[in-house]
Amino acid sequence: MGELGKPANIFTALVLVIFALTPIVAPALDESFYVIVFARFMIWGIAAVSLNLIMGYGGLISFGHAVYLGIGAYTVGILAFHGVTSAWIQWPLAIGVSGLVALVFGAISLRTKGVYFIMITLALAQMIYFLSVSAERYGSDDGLSILARSEFGVSFFSLNDKTTMYYTIFVFLLASVFVSWRLVNSRFGTVMRAAKSNDTRVQSIGVGTYRYRLTAFVIAGMMCGIAGLLQANLESFVSPDMMSWHRSGELIFMVVLGGMSTLFGPVTGAFVFLMLSEILAGLTIHWHIIFGPFLVLVVIFARGGIAGLLTRRADRD
Amino acid sequence: MTDALEAQGLIKAFGGLTATDNLSLSVAPGEIHAVIGPNGAGKTTLVNLLSGMMRPDAGRILFNGGDITRMAAPARVKAGLARSYQITSIFRDFTVLENVMLSVQARQGHSFRFWKPVSRDTSLMDPARELLAQVGLGDRVDMRAGDLAYGEQRQLEIAISLATEPSFLLLDEPMAGMGPEESQKMIAFLRALKGDYTMLLIEHDMDAVFVLADRITVLVYGKVIASGAPEEIRNDPAVREAYLGDDDTEHENGEGPADA
Ligand SMILES: Nc1ncnc2c1ncn2[C@@H]1O[C@H](COP(=O)(O)OP(=O)(O)O)[C@@H](O)[C@H]1O
Ligand SMILES: [Mg+2]
Numbered sequence: 195m196g197e198l199g200k201p202a203n204i205f206t207a208l209v210l211v212i213f214a215l216t217p218i219v220a221p222a223l224d225e226s227f228y229v230i231v232f233a234r235f236m237i238w239g240i241a242a243v244s245l246n247l248i249m250g251y252g253g254l255i256s257f258g259h260a261v262y263l264g265i266g267a268y269t270v271g272i273l274a275f276h277g278v279t280s281a282w283i284q285w286p287l288a289i290g291v292s293g294l295v296a297l298v299f300g301a302i303s304l305r306t307k308g309v310y311f312i313m314i315t316l317a318l319a320q321m322i323y324f325l326s327v328s329a330e331r332y333g334s335d336d337g338l339s340i341l342a343r344s345e346f347g348v349s350f351f352s353l354n355d356k357t358t359m360y361y362t363i364f365v366f367l368l369a370s371v372f373v374s375w376r377l378v379n380s381r382f383g384t385v386m387r388a389a390k391s392n393d394t395r396v397q398s399i400g401v402g403t404y405r406y407r408l409t410a411f412v413i414a415g416m417m418c419g420i421a422g423l424l425q426a427n428l429e430s431f432v433s434p435d436m437m438s439w440h441r442s443g444e445l446i447f448m449v450v451l452g453g454m455s456t457l458f459g460p461v462t463g464a465f466v467f468l469m470l471s472e473i474l475a476g477l478t479i480h481w482h483i484i485f486g487p488f489l490v491l492v493v494i495f496a497r498g499g500i501a502g503l504l505t506r507r508a509d510r511d
Numbered sequence: 512m513t514d515a516l517e518a519q520g521l522i523k524a525f526g527g528l529t530a531t532d533n534l535s536l537s538v539a540p541g542e543i544h545a546v547i548g549p550n551g552a553g554k555t556t557l558v559n560l561l562s563g564m565m566r567p568d569a570g571r572i573l574f575n576g577g578d579i580t581r582m583a584a585p586a587r588v589k590a591g592l593a594r595s596y597q598i599t600s601i602f603r604d605f606t607v608l609e610n611v612m613l614s615v616q617a618r619q620g621h622s623f624r625f626w627k628p629v630s631r632d633t634s635l636m637d638p639a640r641e642l643l644a645q646v647g648l649g650d651r652v653d654m655r656a657g658d659l660a661y662g663e664q665r666q667l668e669i670a671i672s673l674a675t676e677p678s679f680l681l682l683d684e685p686m687a688g689m690g691p692e693e694s695q696k697m698i699a700f701l702r703a704l705k706g707d708y709t710m711l712l713i714e715h716d717m718d719a720v721f722v723l724a725d726r727i728t729v730l731v732y733g734k735v736i737a738s739g740a741p742e743e744i745r746n747d748p749a750v751r752e753a754y755l756g757d758d759d760t761e762h763e764n765g766e767g768p769a770d771a
Contacts, residue, residue: 379628381616381635388602388613395600398562399675400588400617409623 201504206458209465213364217357230428233360235468236367237425242448242460243370244417249446250455251378252410253390257312258299258319259445262292262415264437266422268326271338271432281344288423289416295322296415300408316439326434337433344427353427363424367461370417375457377413386410387455447489453501462500513576515540515679515709516561516592521570523556523733530556531567532733538679538726543701543710545720548730549753554713555597557730558683561711562594563587574679588617593677597684597713599664601671603657607648610656610667611639614674639674646670646700662693666700673704680710686719698722721745729753 213236220228241263248254269288278284303314332338343353353359377383389396389403396403426432435441444467452463470488474481496503514537523531530553538544548554559565561572563584572580574592582590602610612635616622619634629635643649646666651659656667669685685701686694698719701712705723714720720727721741728738729750737747744750 376626376628379630380626381622381624381629381632383625384609384613384616384629385622388605391602391604392600394564395596395602395671396613396617397584398564398588398594398596398600399614399671400585400593401622402583402585406622 202453202456202501205500205504206462209462210458212465213367217360229356229360231472233363233428234425235465236363237421237428238445238448238468239367239461239464240363240370240421240424241418242445242452242464243367243374244414244421245445246449246454246456246460247374247377247417248407248410248414249449250459251374251383251390252386252407254304254407254411255312255446256303256315256411256414256442257439257446258315258317258442259414259418260439260441261299261319261322261437262296262418263422263425263441264322264326264432264434265292265295266419266424267426267432267436268332268338268422269419270344270423270426271340272332274340274342274344275332275338279342279345281346284344285420285423289419292419292422293412293416296412297408300411300415304404304407304411316442319437319442320439323434323437323439326437333433335434337431337435340426340430340432343430344423359428363428366420366424370420371457371461373417378457382406382409449499451489451492451499453499456499456501459499459501466500512540514538514573515575516711517573518557518561519571519573521557521560521572522568523553523560523565524568530733531560534570534730534733534735536728536735536738538709538711540709541706542725543705543712543723545712545714545724545727546730547714547717547720547727550715552730553733554730555683556733558594558681558711558713562592562681588675588677591676591678592681593672593675593679594681595668595672595683595685597687599661599668601656601664601667603655605656606652607643607654607656607659607667608636608639608652611642611670611674612636614671615639615642618675642670642674646673662689662696665689665693665697669700678709680704680708681713682710683713684715685712686714686716694719 213232216232217229220226241259245256245259248256266288269291270284273284273287299315299318303311303318306314327335346352351358353362378387385396385401385403385406389407393403422436425436448463448467449460450463451467452461453459471481471485474485492499498505517537519535521531521534522529534557536544546554546557556565560567563582567580571578574587574590579587579590602613612629615635615638616629640652643652646669648663648666648670651663656664659667665685669682672680686697689697694716701723712723724741726739727741727744729736729744731753736753737744737750
């Protein structure tokens with residue numbers, strides 16, 4: 195069986211086709227509601243892809259990654275609040291601020307390892323979370339409504355158009371995977387992957403790994419910042435909840451569920467995670483009681499997530 | 512001529528245990544200097560100190576006359592001081608070729624290159640293939656490193672270090688865990704490297720040491736108890752008592768009983 199015929203790849207292709215066709219098919223089926231839902235899924239997909247870059251390929255389990263969703267989104271929200279709605283200002287700033295925060299947080303947290311790294315990334319992210327909760331001017335707990343979406347100043351491209359919004363997100367999703375693919379297979383990515391499996395060995399062939407990890411951390415932060423600025427535009431709303439530690443935990447689950455250190459794993463992981471929670475939430479208000487154990491089982495029995503599960507099945511056949 | 516490597520009064524303690532106890536030794540350019548000693552003597556600790564993986568509590572390390580005591584491990588490699596590991600330390604999920612390509616990449620400078628796939632980078636692949644052919648792994652390049660036979664993994668371990676183009680090799684028990692046949696191959700391999708590289712060879716296997724070394728230092732409980740040419744070491748009563756004596760019991764072809 196060829197590469198493309200592998201079940202994991204078929205599943206990935208299926209998810210991508212669903213994403214690609216939803217704005218065309220959903221209205222025809224009178225289910226327009228799904229356009230927003232899947233747009234949301236794709237934004238989480240971008241965030242999960244960015245986390246996978248450092249967690250899957252770099253071995254850095256950041257438990258505060260959702261903070262960059264929040265920073266990207268709040269940058270857009272706060273600028274809009276002060277009347278700055280140009281995308282040409284908002285987007286570079288959102289990405290830049292995300293990168294800057296990632297630089298500072300990475301510089302601190304990457305001096306530690308293992309559980310300490312997990313705890314410090316969590317603690318640093320919580321700082322920003324509490325900052326947003328206490329920012330009364332910007333709505334505190336209640337969040338901040340965004341009155342105008344990012345403007346590009348051209349007539350043919352407006353995020354107020356639902357389809358344009360949707361496909362903009364879709365393109366960013368594909369771009370995030372493409373960028374990951376290039377990064378992972380470059381010299382930079384090779385150092386990252388090697389450092390994940392054996393950091394001291396990388397040091398003893400003459401490469402100080404810290405600055406490579408820090409760079410990866412910053413790239414992942416910026417990529418997640420993009421997810422955040424898209425989310426702010428999609429929802430026209432930002433709130434502290436976007437970057438609570440629950441969200442960071444969910445991101446980790448999406449990556450693990452889809453298959454760590456696989457390119458499309460985080461995308462399918464986000465899709466399955468969010469789809470299941472939608473379906474279960476529709477069945478019963480106690481859906482967490484089912485969902486929690488399900489996730490535990492996936493982690494225990496499906497090492498390598500969906501991608502791993504489907505690949506093993508295929509190899510056995 | 513300045514020594515290639517010189518350790519002066521190195522001390523390293525782990526809690527109450529002094530693993531390296533006021534250790535001094537020097538290695539002249541081009542020679543193979545073997546360090547032997549029973550398990551727990553502090554041989555690996557010495558390699559860790561010299562390679563920069565650990566900091567000594569006291570003492571100095573000179574490399575080609577320059578003080579490298581405070582130099583970080585990667586910088587020492589860049590200066591030409593490479594090490595190998597007693598416990599095989601290869602990238603198991605990389606292919607054999609990728610393992611060596613990473614070293615080539617490290618030698619070529621920084622790795623802040625984000626876009627071009629390494630699998631299409633002939634400036635990495637060609638030197639890596641060449642080196643692998645030299646060390647006898649030429650027909651294994653595309654295998655997953657973790658799937659190599661144990662002896663081949665040990666060869667790869669050294670190839671990874673060689674690919675950094677060092678002038679000096681710190682080899683921590685290259686024959687560790689090998690059968691007699693594999694050991695013989697490794698000895699022949701190291702002998703072929705002799706002259707091109709200065710080496711500090713940590714070894715447990717007496718026969719290999721006497722075949723390869725120009726000088727031998729014997730370490731017991733972190734202390735140097737003897738240092739000299741192989742013949743002197745062979746006949747040193749203190750060494751025979753402390754080390755060769757009990758080594759005989761493990762070696763079928765061991766030396767005769769001590770004459771002291
Ligand atoms: N990182 C460490 N922490 C604590 N003790 C150590 C450490 N590394 C080595 N030791 C101890 O130092 C002594 C020397 O160990 P080592 O250098 O590995 O000996 P050798 O390589 O000669 O067998 C041993 O008693 C060992 O237990
Ligand atoms: Mg040892």
